[in-house]
Amino acid sequence: MERSGIYKTNLSGEMSYKSFLPSPLPPVPPIDLDGETVNLLIEAHKQLAVLESIASRIPNVALFVSMYIRKEALLSSQIEGTQATLDDILDPLLEENANRDVADVVNYIKATEFALERRKELPLCCRLIREIHAVLMEGVRGQEKSPGEFRISQNWIGGQGSTLKNARYIPPAPEDMVTAMSDLEKYINEDDGLDLLIRAGLIHYQFETIHPFLDGNGRVGRLLITLFLMEKGLLTTPALYISYFLKQNRIEYYDRMTEVRSKGNYEQWVRFFLQAIFESARDAVETIDRLTALHDKNTAVVETLGRSAKTAGRVFTYLESNPIIDIKKTASFLGLSYNAVAGTVDKLVQCGILVQTSNAAKNRTFAYDEYLQILRKDT
Structure with missing residues (x-):
C-alpha cells in the first residue's frame, strides 16, 4: 500500500x-x-x-x-x-x-x-x-x-x-x-x-x-x-x-x-x-474585539435616551442577533406595540445606530450598519 x-x-x-x-x-x-x-x-x-x-x-x-x-x-x-x-x-x-x-x-x-x-x-x-x-x-x-x-x-x-x-x-x-x-x-x-x-x-x-x-x-x-x-x-x-x-x-x-x-x-x-x-x-x-467595542460604545449611547432607554435597550439587544430588522416583526418578537418600536427605531436612526435600508412605506427595513460591516469582512 x-x-x-x-x-x-x-x-x-x-x-x-x-x-x-x-x-x-x-x-x-x-x-x-x-x-x-x-x-x-x-x-x-x-x-x-x-x-x-x-x-x-x-x-x-x-x-x-x-x-x-x-x-x-x-x-x-x-x-x-x-x-x-x-x-x-x-x-x-x-x-x-x-x-x-x-x-x-x-x-x-x-x-x-x-x-x-x-x-x-x-x-x-x-x-x-x-x-x-x-x-x-x-x-x-x-x-x-x-x-x-x-x-x-x-x-x-x-x-x-x-x-x-x-x-x-x-x-x-x-x-x-x-x-x-x-x-x-x-x-x-x-x-x-x-x-x-x-x-x-x-x-x-x-x-x-x-x-x-x-x-x-x-x-x-x-x-x-x-x-x-x-x-x-x-x-x-x-x-x-x-x-x-x-x-x-x-x-x-x-x-x-x-x-x-x-x-x-x-x-x-x-x-x-x-x-x-x-x-x-x-x-x-x-472580530470579537471589534464587536465588543461596538457593543460597549452603543450601549452607552442607548443609556442616554432617558425615558426611552428601557425600550431602546430591548430593541438594541434584539439588533445584535438580528442586525437587519423590520418594525412589525421586531414588535411582535419583543411583545411591544408597533408604535413603541417605530418611535424607538427613529431615535436609534437619529443616534446613528440604525440606518434605513428600504423605503417601501409598508415594509421599511433598518440595518445596524456598523455591526454588519464588521461581520461582512471576507464574505
Whole structure:
C-alpha cells in the first residue's frame, strides 16, 4: 500500500475505471514534524487559547456564536459556489424571500445547530455524520441525492459535464467507501498520540478523500473540524470559522489535498491546515474585539435616551442577533406595540445606530450598519 492509498481498478473492459482507495489513518511512516510545522503548531494552539479565553469572558457569547455560525455557513457554502450574501441570510423577510442559494446556507445553519445539540447524546460517529447530512440536504437542491445516507453508487469530482473517464478525482468505490468510513470513525474516537490539531487536519482530508455522500461532502467535512475540536475540548464554542481562510485559498486548498493523494505528502497539507487554524482563530479574536467595542460604545449611547432607554435597550439587544430588522416583526418578537418600536427605531436612526435600508412605506427595513460591516469582512 502506498502511504496515502492506491488506485484500484473497478469493472472491466470499456467500463473499467480507477478509483482511489485511501490508506487508513494515521499515516505510515508517521508525520514528520519539522521545525516549520512545530512552530505553526505552537502558534495555532496559542491563538486558539486566546480565542477560548476571550470567548469565555464576553457576557453575550451565545450571540457571537449565532452570528459566527451564520458566517461560517455562508463562507462554507460560498466555497461550493453558492451565490448568497450576509445581508440575504439576515433578511428579516427571509422566509418569503429565500431563493435556492439562501436556502442552502439556511440549511447549513440548521445542520450546525442540530450537530451541536446532537453531539451531547452521540459521539462523533458515522451515524451522527449521516444525521447532519440529512438536515443539510433537506428540501434543497441535492435533496434527490440520498440525504442522510452514504452513497451506493460511484461519484467523481470534475468540472461541469465531466464523466468517470475525465474526472479530476474518483473517490473510493461504494464498498471501499463503507470500509474507509468505518476506519475513519475508529480513528476519530481513538487516540494515536498525535497533536489534536494535526489529527483534525488529517480527519478533514480523509473525509473529503472518501467523499461518502453524493452531495454536501465539503460542507459536512468542514463542520467535522469544529465538532472534532469541540469533542476533544480544544474549543468550547464553535467560534472558529475556518472557511474564511479556505475560501480565500480555495485553489490551494484543493491542490494540497490532491498532493497528498498523488504523492503521499501529508506534511504540506498539515502545514496548510495549521496556517488555516491560526489565521481563522486570529481573525475571530479581532472580530470579537471589534464587536465588543461596538457593543460597549452603543450601549452607552442607548443609556442616554432617558425615558426611552428601557425600550431602546430591548430593541438594541434584539439588533445584535438580528442586525437587519423590520418594525412589525421586531414588535411582535419583543411583545411591544408597533408604535413603541417605530418611535424607538427613529431615535436609534437619529443616534446613528440604525440606518434605513428600504423605503417601501409598508415594509421599511433598518440595518445596524456598523455591526454588519464588521461581520461582512471576507464574505
